[in-house]
Amino acid sequence: MDLLRDADLEEVFIRPASGPGGQHVNKTSCGVRLSFDIINSTAISDDVRERLLAQFPAGKIVVLAKETRSLTRNRELARIRLENLLASALVVPAKRKKTKVSRAQKAQRRNDKAKRAAVKNNRKRPGEND
Numbered sequence: 142m143d144l145l146r147d148a149d150l151e152e153v154f155i156r157p158a159s160g161p162g163g164q165h166v167n168k169t170s171c172g173v174r175l176s177f178d179i180i181n182s183t184a185i186s187d188d189v190r191e192r193l194l195a196q197f198p199a200g201k202i203v204v205l206a207k208e209t210r211s212l213t214r215n216r217e218l219a220r221i222r223l224e225n226l227l228a229s230a231l232v233v234p235a236k237r238k239k240t241k242v243s244r245a246q247k248a249q250r251r252n253d254k255a256k257r258a259a260v261k262n263n264r265k266r267p268g269e270n271d
Contacts, residue, residue, distance in 0.1 A: 151176040152219075154212065155205075172207030175219040177227075185227075192230045202226055 154170040179185070179193045180200040194200065204226070206219035 150223075151178070152216070155207065169212075171210055171212040171215060172205070173212070173215040173219045175204045175206070175216075175223055177202040177204075177223055185230075188233075189227075189230050192234075193227075196230070 153174040153176075155172040155174055178201055179190060179197060182190070185193070193202070202223060204219045204222045206215040206222065208218065209215055
């Protein structure tokens with residue numbers, strides 16, 4: 142994806158990673174934390190930036206990948222997740238078409254309410270105040 146420029150990304154290697162590996166897992170940093178700066182990115186347009194900021198008000202997207210013991214695989218996974226998030230922001234949401242409730246639906250609602258009110262009124266004891 143052309144939105145992922147290395148200048149806009151901040152990649153940090155973190156120590157914990159899951160899976161077997163003995164002491165080697167404790168010595169190596171194979172987890173990846175990938176950050177994308179929404180506000181300062183030059184790769185995205187203003188309308189995409191607005192949609193991203195609506196989802197991520199802090200101004201950064203942070204993706205964490207530490208599923209495997211392989212640093213290269215975790216880097217790939219983090220980039221794929223980030224690409225998916227950015228791709229979802231590229232899709233322009235459809236405009237909502239305003240609709241009105243029809244007369245028949247309004248009449249049906251009033252009839253249903255009247256029936257329900259009658260049921261509740263029949264529960265009262267004779268002589269109770271209305």
